[in-house]
Amino acid sequence: MKTITFNQKKTSAIALEFDELRPDDIYTWEKADFDNYGVPIGNSRFPLTDYFDIEIEGEAESPDDVKMILNGDMGRVKYIGCKMSGGEIICNGDADIHVGAEMTGGKIFVNGNVETFAGREMAGGYLEISGNTKEFCGASYMGEWRGMTGGEILVRGNAGKQCGECLSGGKITVLGNCDILAGIHMAKGLIEIHGDVNRWPGGQMKNGNIVVHGKLGRLLEGFVLDEVVTNPEIDGKSFEGKFIKYTGDIGLNGKGSLYLDAIANRDKLGEYGEHDDEYTSIREYRNL
Amino acid sequence: MHYANTYLEKPVVPDVKINKEGSVDVLKCMLNTGSDIYQGACKKRGSTLKEEYKNASGTCYMDPRDMEKLGVNNWDTVLVKTDWGEVVVSAAASRDAPHEGQVFICKGPWANTVVSAETYCCIDPTYKGIHCTVEKTDKKVLLMADLMRKNYKKWVDEDDDEVLENMPSLGELPVFKRKEQED
Amino acid sequence: MAYEAPITDYDHIVENCTCAFCGCNCDDLDYLVKDGHVVAVRHACRLGASKIMEDLDQRLLVPMVRDDDGELKEVDWDTALDKAAEYIANSIRPIFYGWSETSIECMKEGVALGEYIGAVLDNQATICHGPSLLAVQNAGYPVQTLGEVQSRADMCVFSGSNPMNSHPRHLARYSVFCRGYFRTRGRFDRTVVTMDPKFTDTAKVSDLWVGFEQNGDYGFYNAIRAVLKGKELYQDVISGIPREDIYELAEAMKNAEFGTLFFGLGLTHTLSKQRSIDIAIKMIIDLNKFTKWGLTPMRGHFNVNGFNIFMAFESGFPLGVDYCRGYPRFLSGETNTIDLLTRGECDVFMVVAADPGAHYPNGAVQHLAKIPVIQVDIHWGPSTEIADVVLPGSFIGVECGGTSYRMDGVPIYMKKAIDKPETCRDDEWIIRELKERVMKLREEPNVAPKYVPNPAAL
Amino acid sequence: MEYILKNGIVFDPTNNVKGEKKDVMFKDGKIVEQVSDDAKVLDVTDKLVMPAGIDPHAHIAGPKLVVGRMYRPEDSRRGATQKTSVIRGESGFSIPSCPATGYRYSRMGYGTVVEAAMPPLEGKHTHEEICAIPNIDVPALPLFGNNWFVFEFAKENKIDELAAFISSWLKITKGYGVKIVNPCGSEAWGWGKNVHGFDDKPPYFDVTSREVVKALAKANEKLGLPHSIHIHPNDLGHPGNVPTTLETLDSIKDVKKNAGVRDQTIHCCHLQFHAYQGNSWKDASSGAEEIAKYINSTDHVTCDVGQVTLDETTTMTADAPMEYDLYKLSGLKWVNKDIEFETAAGIIPVIYSAKSPVNTLQWAIGLELFLHIDDPWKVCLTTDHPNAGPFQRYPRIMSWLMSNTRRMEMIENGEVHKWVNSRTTLPTIDREYDFNDIAIISRAAPAKIYGFEDRGALTPGYNADIAVYDIKPNEIDPSKEYEAIEKGFSLTDYTIKDGKILVKDKEIVQVKKSRTIWTNVMGLEKEEQAVIDGIMPFFNQYYSVKWENYPVHDHYLSDPIRVDVQASK
DSSP states (O other): OEEEEEEEOOOOSSOEEOTTOSHHHHTTOOHHHHHHOEEEETTEEEEHHHHEEEEEESOOSSGGGEEEEEESOBTTEEOTTTTOOSSEEEEESOBOSOTTTTOOSSEEEESSOBOSOTTTTOOSSEEEESSOBOSOTTOOOTTOSOOOOSOEEEESSOBOTTTTTTOEEEEEEESSOBOSOTTTTOOEEEEEESSOEEEOTTTTOOSOEEEEOSOEEEOOTTOEEEEEEESOEETTEEOOSEEEEEEEOGGGTOOEEEEEETTTTGGGGTTHHHHTTTOSOHHHHHHO | OOOOOOOOSSOOOOOOOOOSOOSOSEEEEEEEEEOOHHHHHHHHHTOTTSHHHHHHHSEEEEOHHHHHHHTOOTTOEEEEEETTEEEEEEEEEOTTOOOTTEEEEESSHHHHHHSBOOOTTSSSOBOEEEEEEEEEOOOOOOOHHHHHHHHHOSSOOOOOHHHHHTSOOOOSSOOOBOHHHHO | OOOOOOOOOOSEEEEEEOOOSBTTOOOOEEEEEETTEEEEEESOOHHHHHHHSOOGGGBOOSOEEEOTTSOEEEOOHHHHHHHHHHHHHTOSSEEEEEOTTSOHHHHHHHHHHHHHHTOEEEEGGGTTTHHHHHHHHHHEEEEEOHHHHHHHOSEEEEESOOHHHHSTTHIIIIISSSOOSSOTTGGGGOEEEEEOSSOOHHHHTSSEEEOOOTTOHHHHHHHHHHHHTTOOOOSSEETTEEHHHHHHHHHHHHHOSEEEEEEOHHHHSSTTTHHHHHHHHHHHHHHTTTSEEEEEEOOOBTTHHHHHHHHHHHHSOSSOEEOTTSSOBOOTTTSSHHHHHHTTOOSEEEEESOOHHHHSOHHHHHHHTTSOEEEEESBOOTTGGGOSEEEEOOOBTTTBOEEEEOTTSOEEEEOOOSOOOTTOOOHHHHHHHHHHHHHHHSOSOSOOOOBOOOGGGO | OEEEEEEEEEEEGGGTEEEEEEEEEEETTEEESOOOTTOEEEEOTTOEEEEOEEEEEEOOSSHHHHHHHHHOHHHHGGGOBOOOSSSOOBOOSSSOOHHHHHHHHHHTTEEEEEEEEEOGGGHHHHHHHHHHSBSSEEEEEEBOTTOHHHHHHHHTTOHHHHHHHHHHHHHHHTOOSOEEESTTHHHHGGGTOOOOSTTOOOTTOOOOHHHHHHHHHHHHHHHTOSSOEEEEOSSTTOTTOHHHHHHHHHHTTTSOOOOTTOSOSEEEOSGGGGOEESSSGGGOEEOHHHHHHHHHHOSSEEEEOOOOOSSEEEEEESOHHHHHHHHHHHOSOEEEEEETTTEEEEEEEEEOOTTSHHHHHHHHHHHHHHHHOSOGGGEEOOOTTTTSSOGGGHHHHHHHHHOHHHHHHHHHTTSSOTHHHHHOSGGGOOOOOOHHHHHIIIIIHHHHHTTOSSSSSOOTTSBOOEEEESOOTTTOOTTTOHHHHHHHHHSEEEEEETTEEEEETTEEOOOOBOEEEEEEEESOHHHHHHHHHHHHHHHHHHOSSOGGGSSOOGGGOSSOEEEEEEOOO
16 A cells, blocks of 8 residues: 655646546656656646655555645646545545546545546446535536536535536435436436435436435426335335435436435425325325 | 608607605616617618617616506616726616516617626527616716727726716717828 | 707719627618718618717727826837736746737637637637527537528517517517518517516517516426427426416417528526526527527627637637637636626636726626736726726728628628728737737747746736 | 658558558658659558548537537547647547547557548538547548428539539538438428338428438539539438438439449448348348349449447437437437527437447448448448447458458357347458558558548658558558558558658657538539528528528638539539
8 A cells, every 4th residue: 555645735726637647647657757757737736745745655566556645726627536446535624626537447535525527427336525616517528418427425514506407327425405407308317315405406317316315496397297106116225214306307218317315395285295104106196 | 951850859758757856865676778760770771879879778668567666757868887897878668568677778888788698608698688687877977989988998098987887978079080180 | 869960061972881789780771981980870770870979978099008197198019918918928827819800810819819828719709699608518509590480481589689689670670570581571470489587578579578687587498398399387487487378378389381580698697597598598499399490699799709710710619719728628617707707717708898997896896907818999998997007009991801690600701891090900810929929928939838837927 | 842652561552552561651741742852751661552541431520529528528538638748638548638639640650530420500510510529631522412492402403503502501501512311301300200211201391201312312413513412311220220321322323424433323421320120129130242232233322331349439410310219218318409490410429339230230241241341432431420339449340341251250259149140141241441441441442432632552642641641561460460550551651641740659659730622513502592592581580690600611621622513514
C-alpha cells in the first residue's frame, strides 16, 4: 500500500485540475515526479508543490495499492478521481465539480460538500459524500443518453436538482433531500432518497426504480398509480414498510417504477389513503 | 439634418387612478424579468444613459389590483426586494394584466440587481419566477450610470449605499476625458 | 408617440439591407441615406428601426483606457490595443464573451485568439438559449426554415415567447399573418396558440391563450405527452390548466396539417431550465407520429445562432467552449460564463458586441467589478461603466458587411450601407490586431500550454 | 520547388502503372516528367505510392453537419486532441470539427472529398465550412431532387429550361454536380409523409420520382457536366428496396451520355443501403448479388458503397422521412431540418453493433457489393461518412477487402452475427482486392466518375496530390497481415497536396487552405436569365430571403477551382 498525502499549502481562486493525478497515473510516482509536475490552472500550469505538500509512504504495484489523502479545502480542485480505475481517495474537505466522474473502480470518500456532477457517468466503484452535493449528481455528460452505468454513490446530505439524470445502472442513495427532477431520463438502476423530494421525480424515465422515503411535493401526470405494496423487493434489495408504486413515464411508454412512502405521502392516495389499513391492496379497494 | 425619431420618453401604459392609501405595506409577489419592445428599442439604440432607459427598464409592471393594495400610481417608486438584492424602480400598470401576484421588470441593470445568478448547472441564470416583495418607497430611481456605480463600486472607494445614492449624478451623457481637454 | 412626417430629405436609398436586431434577420430593409448617415429606415419594425437609427450621443467613437482616477480617458488606438493585449497575454482564465452582434468573420479572429491564449469563448446563449442547446443535445432538434412555416403551417404555437415585443416582424413576415403557398389567406388559415403565464401582446392576437402557471411548464408538457399516448389525466388541473383544455389542445395539435412551436426565454429561464424545452421537443417529436410538427427557438440577437453554428464547426461545441487545456471542451456549470463569474474564476474578461452590464445578474457582474474588462462595442452602455479598456467597433449590417445566421440557420450576408465613423475600426480588425499583439507579447510559439508562471494574476 | 519521390512502388491505375518501382517527380505543385538535379529527394524506397485519395461521397460540411456537432457534444468529446505548433485542437469521432476533418483526411492520404449534399438556400453555410476545413479540396453537390422548380420543369418535361436552371443554380451555389436525394420523398416529408417506390407522387405535386430523375438525367447530359447525376434512390434502408433501386438505375439506361471524361450516366451513392431483400427486417436478406449482376451487365452505372464499419456513429441524410423511421426504432434523439422548397434533412445517432443481426447484414451487403461487382472502376470506397461509419475507418475496410482470411475469421469466430451465413453470400466469396484494386476504388475510379482532369492520377501536368504509405507492397501479404494493412493506410509517410508536403512521417507538418471545385457552364447565359425571370415571382413571394441574399457570393470562396463546361445547344 502506497499512501500519498496532499496537504494543502494554499488555495487558488481559479480551480486546479486533477485529472492527471489519478491513482492510475501516480502509483509509480516518486517525490521528484510530484516536484516536477505542473498542475493545470486555467490556461497555464503551475508547480503542484506550490499548492500542496506531498508525503509519500510505501510502495504500490498497481493503482489499487494507492491511497490518496487530500487534506484541506478542495473547493477549487476539479476532477478529483476522474476516470480512476482503482485505489482509494480520501478527501478531507469540500471538493469541486466532477469528483469521481467516469470512474470505473476504486473508492472515493469526501468528508465535506461536493459541487456539481459528482460521479458523472460512473461505471464502477464507490463514491461517498458526507455532506451535500449540488446538481447533476451521478448524471451524464451533455447530450449523452448513457449516464452512470455502474457503481454506487452515497450522499449523506442533500442532493441538488436532476440527481441521477440518465441513470443507466448502478445505485444512488441520498440520505437527505432531493431537489426537482431526480432520475430524469433514467433507464436503469436505483435511486433511493431518504428525505423529501421537491417535485417531478422520474420525468421521462424509461425504466429503473426510484424510492422516496420522505414526502414528495408534486408528481407528474406521466405517472400512473399502480399499487400500494408492502415490504417490496426492489432491484434485489428489500425495503420495509408500505409504498405507493407508480409506473411511468407513460408519455414515452416508460416502465419505470416510482415508490413513495405510503405514510408520508398519504395525501397522494386521496380517499383510499384514509382507509388503507382496511384493505390489502388498492385493487381490492377499487373493486368495492 | 432631420432624422426619423424613435425616442419615447416613457413606455405607454394603461391609465390607473388610485386615490386610496394602500391596504398593505409589503406585497409578496413572483418576479419575472424579460424584454419588452420599449426596453429593446431603447437598449439597442444605445440610449442606456438616458431617462428613457430608466423608464423602460427600471419599471416594475404590476397588476392594477396589486397597485391598489400598495396604493401606488403609475410612475410612483417602489422598492423590490429578493434574496439576491433590492432595487428602487418605478411602478406602472401592466399591459398584460390581469396577473395578480406577478410583477414584471424588463431586463437591464435594475432587474439584474434582484435576479438570481444561480444557474443550477444549466448555463442560464434564473431570471424568472423569483419570489420578491414590493413596497412603496420615497427613494428615487437611479439613472443607469448611477446605479452601476452604486451596485458595483468599481471605481469609487465608498462602501455606503446611502452615500452612493446621493452622490452627484453621472448624468445622461458619457463622461470621459477627451484628448483635447488635456491640451 | 406623436405623428411624424415621413422623411423625404435623403440622398439615396440602399435596398435589401439586413436588420441587425433580432434573430429574424429581415433582409428587406431599405435605408434612406443622407450625407453618409442613415436618416430613416423602411420596412423595419420599431426595434430594428431604433437600432439602426442609433443614438449618436452614446456612440463610442474613440478608444479609451481607464486611468488611475477610475475615469475613462481617450487614447490612441495603439495605446488602447496594447493595454488590452497586455491584459489578455497575462491572463490565466480569460473569457471572451459576446460575439452575437458581430459577424462570423470577426468570430474567426476571435477563435484564433481564444485558441492561442487558451480562453473560454461564450456568447449570449449563455444567458438566453443555453438551456435550449442543452435540451437539443438531449432530445433532438426538429426544425424547419421559416419559409416552410410561411408556406405550410396551419398551427403556430408560441411558448414562453412574446414575438410581438421581441421579434415584431416574425408574425408578419414568417409565421402568422403572412400568406404562404398553401396558406393563401394568411392569418385566417392558421390557428395561433400562445402559452405564457402572462396575457402577453402575442396572446392578445392569438386564437388561444394557455396561461399555465409560473414554473409549471414541465408538468404541463408532461401531461400533453401523456395525453398523446392516450392516457387519461387524473388531476383536474395541471399546472394551472384544466384537464379538458389539455385534451382539447392535444387533439388540435394532432389534427393540424403542419404545426410549429416557437419557444423563447419563458421556457429557458424558469425552474426546470432545459428540461422544459427537452420535454417540449419530445412532445413535438411525438406529434410527428400523427402529423408534421417542427419547432424553432426564437433567438434574440441577430447572430446568436451564428456563434453557436460557427463554434460547432470550428470546435465541435456550440457554446461555452473552453480552450484552456489546448483542446476544445464544454461542460455546463464549468465552462460557461455565468458559472465562471459567480465562482470568481475568470481573471480577464473581454466583451465583444454584447452588454453583460445590462444583462448579467448582479452576482456575476460583481466579479466583473474586480477584474479587467475589455469592451469592444459601438455604444456606451452599462458595460462601459465597468470597462477598463474600451475599443469602438463598427456597426455590422450598416457600416460594415459580414455574415450572420438567422434563427433557423439560414445564412445571410449583411451588406455595408454607409461608411463607419473615421475613428472607429471594424470588429474583425480589432480582434486581429489584439491577436497579433498578444502573440508578440507571449513570445512562446503556438504550442500546448505549459509553464507560464504568472502568479501575479491570481 | 522541385521534388523527387524516389524508388517507391507506384500504383497509378489511370496510367496503368501496377506496382512498378519508379520515381515520381513534381514541381511547383504539378506532376512533371523530369526535374533538375536540384530537386529535393524524398526517399520512399519500396513503399507504396499512390495518387492522393478521392472520397466521392461524404458529408463533411454544411448545415446538417453543424447541427450534428451542436447536438452531439458526447461525440465531439470523443476525439479531442491537443493543439500543436502546426495544428489546432481536434474534436469529434463520427462528426469531427472542421479542422479535425481536414487533418484526418490528410493523414490517410486523401486530397479531395466531395461534400454530397448542399441545400442551395444554405449554400453559403456549406462554403463557409469548406473554408474552415484545411488541407483538402471540396466540391459540393447541390440538391435538386426535391426542388419545386425542378418538379415543375420535370412535370412538363421542359428539359431545356431544366438544363438552364441547373447551370444557373450551379453558379449560384458554386456547386459541382447534380445530387438527388429520395426524389419527391423529402417534399412529401414536408407533410410528414414519404413516397414509396419509384412511381409515387408527393402530395399536391403531379410528378413522380421517375419523372424527376429522368428529367434531371437528361438535363445533366444536355449540359454535359463532368459528373453524372448523383442519386440516392427512394426507399433507402427499407427491406425490399432492391426493385426500387434497380428501376431507378434502369430508368435512365437510354439517356445518352454527353461527356467524354466519364463513363456513366448515373452514379448511385451508398448502394449498400439500397440493396435489401425481404418484406421486413424479420425476413430481410441481401440483395447485393442481384444489384451487382445488374451493374456488371450494364455500363451506365457506377456506385459507391457506404460500407458499415460497426461503430457508433451519426446518420445524417437529406432523406428526412427515413431518419424519422430510424428514430422510431432507436428512440434516441432526432434532428430534422426542412429547407423551404428545396429539401429536408434528418440526423440521429446510431450504434452499429456486430452483435445485431440487421447491422451485420448491412455490413455484409457492403462487402458483397465490393466483391460481386467485377469491375472496380464501377465501385468506390465510401462509408457515406458519417452515416455508415466515420471516414477514419477506410483503412479497416481496405483490410477487409484485401483479406478473405480476416473476413472468414470474423464470420467463423462469431465476431459478427450469424445472419451473415444465412442471409448473405459473403462467406462464399473468396475474392481479395489487390493494391491496384484499392487504388482504383479509392482514387482512380472516383476521379473518373467525377470527370476530374487534374487529380486522381500521377499523369504529368496533374496536381501533385500524392500519398506514400508505410506499406511495402512487395513484402507484405495483405491476406494475412491485415492489421498491418489497416495501420499502414491509416497514417501516411507523406501526404502531398498541390506539391506541398502536408504530412510527413505520420504527422501533419503543414496546413494549407482548402479549395472548392465548381462547375461553370458557359453558353447558356440567355436561357438562364429567362429561367430566373420566370421563377422570380414565386421566389419573391414565397422564399424567406431576398434574391440578393440567395447566391453564394465570392466572399465565401477561398481560391476556388472553376471547371468550365461548354454547353451544347
